């Protein structure tokens with residue numbers, strides 16, 4: 001049976017980004033080599049689209065899941081619980097489908113794998129969903 005993989009929904013062309021746009025990556029299907037399950041953790045965590053851009057204040061997704069850091073949007077609203085809820089929802093799908101690999105969008109406070117954004121700059125670190133997926137033992141690859 002073909003492998004099922006989780007993919008950030010915006011990468012497959014769904015308009016789930018904070019600004020209401022997608023981040024379509026050409027050639028994605030060949031790269032992932034499996035059946036994609038497109039998911040947007042921020043929508044699954046109850047946030048609307050479009051929505052104000054959000055950033056992890058200090059540290060990265062690992063610090064958020066260990067309650068050492070918050071995620072705050074551009075309007076000053078604390079959206080930490082939304083991102084945690086979305087990450088848990090993604091992991092539930094992964095468990096249910098037996099997913100072992102995920103392909104996530106870099107620079108997002110949820111999906112970033114090696115880079116997230118802070119103060120309009122890229123900084124090293126992972127997003128909240130990536131941190132939770134890794135804790136679950138799922139291999140996560142970052143794509144732009």
Ligand code: SF4
Nearest residue numbers: 009010017040108111
């Ligand atoms: S949370 Fe992830 S899937 Fe959703 S728009 Fe942001 S990068 Fe894409």
